[in-house]
Amino acid sequence: MIGKLDDYLRFHESALSLRSTRQELLASNIANADTPNYKARDVDFASALKGVLARSEGVAPALTGTAAKHLPGNGVAASTVPGGKVETMPDGTPLLYRAPAQGAVDGNTVDMDLERNAFADNAIRYEASITLLNSQIKSMLTAIQGGQ
Template identity: 80%
Template structure:
Protein backbone atom coordinates (compact mmCIF):
# COMPACT_ATOMS: atom_id res chain seq x y z
CA UNK A 1 0.00 0.00 0.00
CA UNK A 2 2.75 2.45 0.96
CA UNK A 3 4.68 1.52 -2.19
CA UNK A 4 1.71 2.43 -4.37
CA UNK A 5 1.31 5.71 -2.54
CA UNK A 6 5.01 6.46 -3.08
CA UNK A 7 4.66 5.63 -6.77
CA UNK A 8 1.61 7.89 -7.01
CA UNK A 9 3.42 10.88 -5.52
CA UNK A 10 6.94 10.19 -6.88
CA UNK A 11 6.74 12.47 -9.92
CA UNK A 12 5.81 15.58 -7.93
CA UNK A 13 8.26 14.75 -5.14
CA UNK A 14 11.13 14.39 -7.60
CA UNK A 15 10.09 17.44 -9.59
CA UNK A 16 9.90 19.67 -6.51
CA UNK A 17 13.24 18.42 -5.23
CA UNK A 18 14.94 19.23 -8.55
CA UNK A 19 13.21 22.62 -8.76
CA UNK A 20 14.48 23.43 -5.25
CA UNK A 21 18.02 22.46 -6.22
CA UNK A 22 17.81 24.54 -9.39
CA UNK A 23 16.52 27.52 -7.40
CA UNK A 24 19.57 27.31 -5.12
CA UNK A 25 21.91 27.23 -8.12
CA UNK A 26 20.21 30.21 -9.76
CA UNK A 27 20.29 32.16 -6.49
CA UNK A 28 23.99 31.38 -6.19
CA UNK A 29 24.54 32.68 -9.72
CA UNK A 30 22.74 35.92 -8.92
CA UNK A 31 24.63 36.35 -5.65
CA UNK A 32 27.96 35.90 -7.43
CA UNK A 33 27.23 38.18 -10.38
CA UNK A 34 30.17 40.44 -9.45
CA UNK A 35 32.61 37.71 -8.43
CA UNK A 36 35.59 37.51 -10.80
CA UNK A 37 36.01 34.16 -12.60
CA UNK A 38 32.66 32.86 -11.31
CA UNK A 39 31.02 30.45 -13.75
CA UNK A 40 27.21 30.42 -13.92
CA UNK A 41 25.84 26.96 -13.13
CA UNK A 42 22.53 25.28 -13.86
CA UNK A 43 21.00 21.86 -14.45
CA UNK A 44 19.14 20.52 -17.47
CA UNK A 45 15.83 20.06 -15.67
CA UNK A 46 14.14 17.80 -18.22
CA UNK A 47 16.97 15.29 -18.45
CA UNK A 48 17.60 15.43 -14.69
CA UNK A 49 13.92 14.66 -14.00
CA UNK A 50 13.92 11.85 -16.55
CA UNK A 51 17.08 10.39 -15.03
CA UNK A 52 15.82 10.71 -11.46
CA UNK A 53 12.52 9.03 -12.32
CA UNK A 54 14.30 6.24 -14.20
CA UNK A 55 16.65 5.73 -11.26
CA UNK A 56 13.71 5.64 -8.84
CA UNK A 57 11.98 2.99 -10.96
CA UNK A 58 15.18 0.95 -11.10
CA UNK A 59 15.60 1.33 -14.86
CA UNK A 60 19.05 2.18 -16.19
CA UNK A 61 19.26 5.67 -17.62
CA UNK A 62 19.83 5.63 -21.37
CA UNK A 63 22.90 7.44 -22.65
CA UNK A 64 23.13 8.80 -26.15
CA UNK A 65 26.32 9.68 -28.02
CA UNK A 66 26.04 12.38 -30.67
CA UNK A 67 29.24 11.44 -32.51
CA UNK A 68 31.11 8.20 -33.23
CA UNK A 69 34.17 9.28 -31.23
CA UNK A 70 32.27 10.01 -27.99
CA UNK A 71 33.17 7.86 -25.02
CA UNK A 72 30.37 6.31 -22.98
CA UNK A 73 29.58 8.18 -19.77
CA UNK A 74 27.25 10.73 -18.25
CA UNK A 75 25.63 13.05 -20.76
CA UNK A 76 25.43 16.82 -20.63
CA UNK A 77 23.35 19.33 -22.55
CA UNK A 78 24.59 20.31 -26.01
CA UNK A 79 24.80 24.04 -25.23
CA UNK A 80 26.58 23.72 -21.90
CA UNK A 81 30.14 23.01 -20.87
CA UNK A 82 31.30 20.39 -18.42
CA UNK A 83 33.19 21.27 -15.27
CA UNK A 84 36.56 20.64 -16.81
CA UNK A 85 38.53 18.20 -18.87
CA UNK A 86 37.17 15.21 -16.93
CA UNK A 87 33.65 14.36 -15.90
CA UNK A 88 31.14 17.08 -15.03
CA UNK A 89 30.57 17.91 -11.38
CA UNK A 90 27.44 16.34 -9.99
CA UNK A 91 24.97 17.15 -7.28
CA UNK A 92 24.59 14.67 -4.40
CA UNK A 93 21.77 12.89 -6.25
CA UNK A 94 23.99 12.41 -9.33
CA UNK A 95 22.51 15.23 -11.43
CA UNK A 96 25.28 16.73 -13.58
CA UNK A 97 26.05 20.39 -12.99
CA UNK A 98 26.29 22.31 -16.24
CA UNK A 99 28.20 25.53 -16.81
CA UNK A 100 26.50 28.13 -18.94
CA UNK A 101 28.37 29.25 -22.03
CA UNK A 102 28.51 33.06 -21.93
CA UNK A 103 26.71 34.95 -24.69
CA UNK A 104 29.24 37.74 -24.36
CA UNK A 105 32.61 37.57 -22.69
CA UNK A 106 33.40 39.68 -19.63
CA UNK A 107 36.72 41.24 -18.62
CA UNK A 108 36.63 39.52 -15.23
CA UNK A 109 35.75 36.10 -16.82
CA UNK A 110 32.39 36.00 -14.97
CA UNK A 111 29.72 34.19 -17.03
CA UNK A 112 26.61 35.36 -15.11
CA UNK A 113 24.07 37.13 -17.33
CA UNK A 114 21.75 38.84 -14.85
CA UNK A 115 18.81 39.10 -17.27
CA UNK A 116 19.01 35.40 -18.05
CA UNK A 117 19.41 34.49 -14.37
CA UNK A 118 16.48 36.62 -13.24
CA UNK A 119 14.23 35.16 -15.94
CA UNK A 120 15.27 31.60 -15.08
CA UNK A 121 14.80 32.31 -11.35
CA UNK A 122 11.27 33.72 -11.86
CA UNK A 123 10.31 30.89 -14.24
CA UNK A 124 11.58 28.24 -11.85
CA UNK A 125 9.75 29.89 -8.92
CA UNK A 126 6.45 29.85 -10.78
CA UNK A 127 6.92 26.25 -11.85
CA UNK A 128 7.76 25.28 -8.25
CA UNK A 129 4.52 26.87 -7.03
CA UNK A 130 2.57 25.07 -9.77
CA UNK A 131 4.14 21.79 -8.64
CA UNK A 132 3.08 22.43 -5.06
CA UNK A 133 -0.46 23.29 -6.19
CA UNK A 134 -0.68 20.09 -8.26
CA UNK A 135 0.66 17.98 -5.40
CA UNK A 136 -1.82 19.62 -3.03
CA UNK A 137 -4.74 18.85 -5.35
CA UNK A 138 -3.50 15.27 -5.76
CA UNK A 139 -3.45 14.81 -1.97
CA UNK A 140 -6.89 16.43 -1.62
CA UNK A 141 -8.21 14.01 -4.24
CA UNK A 142 -6.82 11.05 -2.29
CA UNK A 143 -8.35 12.35 0.95
CA UNK A 144 -11.66 12.83 -0.81
CA UNK A 145 -11.54 9.22 -2.05
CA UNK A 146 -10.65 7.93 1.42
CA UNK A 147 -13.42 9.91 3.11
CA UNK A 148 -15.99 8.83 0.52
CA UNK A 149 -16.62 12.22 -1.09
CA UNK A 150 -18.17 13.90 1.94
Protein backbone atom coordinates in the same frame (compact mmCIF):
# COMPACT_ATOMS: atom_id res chain seq x y z
CA MET B 1 -2.86 0.33 -5.53
CA ILE B 2 -0.33 1.37 -2.85
CA GLY B 3 2.52 0.84 -5.31
CA LYS B 4 0.91 3.17 -7.86
CA LEU B 5 0.30 5.80 -5.21
CA ASP B 6 3.90 5.48 -4.02
CA ASP B 7 5.20 5.87 -7.59
CA TYR B 8 2.95 8.86 -8.13
CA LEU B 9 4.15 10.63 -4.99
CA ARG B 10 7.79 9.66 -5.70
CA PHE B 11 7.53 11.50 -9.02
CA HIS B 12 6.34 14.68 -7.30
CA GLU B 13 8.98 14.30 -4.59
CA SER B 14 11.72 13.98 -7.20
CA ALA B 15 10.43 16.89 -9.28
CA LEU B 16 10.09 19.22 -6.29
CA SER B 17 13.49 18.26 -4.92
CA LEU B 18 15.11 18.90 -8.29
CA ARG B 19 13.32 22.26 -8.64
CA SER B 20 14.51 23.22 -5.15
CA THR B 21 18.10 22.34 -5.98
CA ARG B 22 17.89 24.25 -9.26
CA GLN B 23 16.56 27.27 -7.36
CA GLU B 24 19.61 27.13 -5.07
CA LEU B 25 21.92 27.02 -8.09
CA LEU B 26 20.21 30.00 -9.70
CA ALA B 27 20.33 31.94 -6.43
CA SER B 28 24.03 31.15 -6.18
CA ASN B 29 24.55 32.47 -9.70
CA ILE B 30 22.77 35.71 -8.83
CA ALA B 31 24.71 36.08 -5.57
CA ASN B 32 28.01 35.65 -7.43
CA ALA B 33 27.23 38.04 -10.27
CA ASP B 34 30.20 40.25 -9.32
CA THR B 35 32.66 37.46 -8.41
CA PRO B 36 35.60 37.37 -10.84
CA ASN B 37 35.94 34.11 -12.82
CA TYR B 38 32.65 32.70 -11.44
CA LYS B 39 31.02 30.33 -13.91
CA ALA B 40 27.20 30.30 -13.93
CA ARG B 41 25.78 26.80 -13.38
CA ASP B 42 22.41 25.21 -14.05
CA VAL B 43 20.82 21.82 -14.72
CA ASP B 44 18.75 20.59 -17.64
CA PHE B 45 15.59 19.94 -15.66
CA ALA B 46 13.93 17.52 -18.10
CA SER B 47 16.93 15.24 -18.52
CA ALA B 48 17.78 15.47 -14.81
CA LEU B 49 14.23 14.40 -13.87
CA LYS B 50 14.40 11.49 -16.31
CA GLY B 51 17.70 10.42 -14.77
CA VAL B 52 16.41 10.65 -11.21
CA LEU B 53 13.28 8.68 -12.07
CA ALA B 54 15.30 6.03 -13.92
CA ARG B 55 17.61 5.62 -10.92
CA SER B 56 14.67 5.37 -8.52
CA GLU B 57 13.17 2.60 -10.67
CA GLY B 58 16.49 0.74 -10.69
CA VAL B 59 17.03 1.33 -14.41
CA ALA B 60 20.39 2.75 -15.46
CA PRO B 61 19.87 5.84 -17.61
CA ALA B 62 21.13 5.24 -21.12
CA LEU B 63 22.03 7.57 -23.92
CA THR B 64 20.15 6.72 -27.08
CA GLY B 65 20.81 7.76 -30.64
CA THR B 66 18.21 8.90 -33.12
CA ALA B 67 19.83 7.18 -36.08
CA ALA B 68 21.48 3.80 -36.64
CA LYS B 69 24.82 5.44 -37.50
CA HIS B 70 25.11 7.32 -34.18
CA LEU B 71 27.89 6.19 -31.87
CA PRO B 72 26.82 4.96 -28.43
CA GLY B 73 27.33 7.45 -25.61
CA ASN B 74 29.90 6.82 -22.93
CA GLY B 75 27.98 8.51 -20.10
CA VAL B 76 30.38 11.44 -19.59
CA ALA B 77 28.60 14.62 -18.61
CA ALA B 78 28.77 17.62 -20.88
CA SER B 79 29.63 19.80 -17.89
CA THR B 80 33.35 19.14 -17.86
CA VAL B 81 35.28 22.15 -16.65
CA PRO B 82 38.74 23.03 -17.97
CA GLY B 83 40.41 21.03 -15.17
CA GLY B 84 38.62 17.89 -16.38
CA LYS B 85 36.43 17.56 -13.27
CA VAL B 86 32.73 16.78 -13.72
CA GLU B 87 30.60 18.38 -11.02
CA THR B 88 27.35 16.73 -10.01
CA MET B 89 24.49 17.43 -7.65
CA PRO B 90 24.11 15.15 -4.60
CA ASP B 91 21.75 12.86 -6.56
CA GLY B 92 24.30 12.43 -9.38
CA THR B 93 22.74 14.88 -11.85
CA PRO B 94 25.50 16.63 -13.81
CA LEU B 95 25.84 20.39 -13.45
CA LEU B 96 26.01 22.33 -16.68
CA TYR B 97 27.91 25.57 -17.20
CA ARG B 98 26.28 28.37 -19.13
CA ALA B 99 27.99 29.57 -22.27
CA PRO B 100 28.12 33.36 -21.94
CA ALA B 101 26.26 35.37 -24.57
CA GLN B 102 28.80 38.13 -24.13
CA GLY B 103 32.13 37.64 -22.41
CA ALA B 104 33.06 39.68 -19.37
CA VAL B 105 36.51 41.14 -18.72
CA ASP B 106 36.69 39.49 -15.29
CA GLY B 107 35.74 36.02 -16.63
CA ASN B 108 32.33 35.94 -14.92
CA THR B 109 29.62 34.21 -17.01
CA VAL B 110 26.55 35.32 -15.03
CA ASP B 111 23.97 37.13 -17.17
CA MET B 112 21.67 38.78 -14.61
CA ASP B 113 18.69 39.07 -16.98
CA LEU B 114 18.88 35.39 -17.88
CA GLU B 115 19.40 34.35 -14.23
CA ARG B 116 16.48 36.45 -12.97
CA ASN B 117 14.19 35.05 -15.66
CA ALA B 118 15.27 31.46 -14.95
CA PHE B 119 14.86 32.06 -11.19
CA ALA B 120 11.33 33.46 -11.59
CA ASP B 121 10.32 30.73 -14.06
CA ASN B 122 11.59 27.98 -11.76
CA ALA B 123 9.86 29.54 -8.74
CA ILE B 124 6.53 29.73 -10.60
CA ARG B 125 6.85 26.12 -11.77
CA TYR B 126 7.69 25.03 -8.20
CA GLU B 127 4.59 26.79 -6.84
CA ALA B 128 2.44 25.34 -9.62
CA SER B 129 3.69 21.84 -8.80
CA ILE B 130 2.88 22.35 -5.10
CA THR B 131 -0.60 23.64 -5.97
CA LEU B 132 -1.25 20.69 -8.32
CA LEU B 133 -0.03 18.15 -5.76
CA ASN B 134 -2.12 19.77 -3.02
CA SER B 135 -5.22 19.66 -5.22
CA GLN B 136 -4.68 16.01 -6.13
CA ILE B 137 -4.15 15.01 -2.50
CA LYS B 138 -7.37 16.81 -1.53
CA SER B 139 -9.20 14.93 -4.30
CA MET B 140 -7.83 11.60 -3.02
CA LEU B 141 -8.89 12.46 0.54
CA THR B 142 -12.37 13.34 -0.70
CA ALA B 143 -12.59 10.01 -2.51
CA ILE B 144 -11.37 8.11 0.57
CA GLN B 145 -13.79 9.90 2.91
CA GLY B 146 -16.71 9.38 0.54
CA GLY B 147 -17.35 13.01 -0.37
CA GLN B 148 -18.52 14.12 3.07
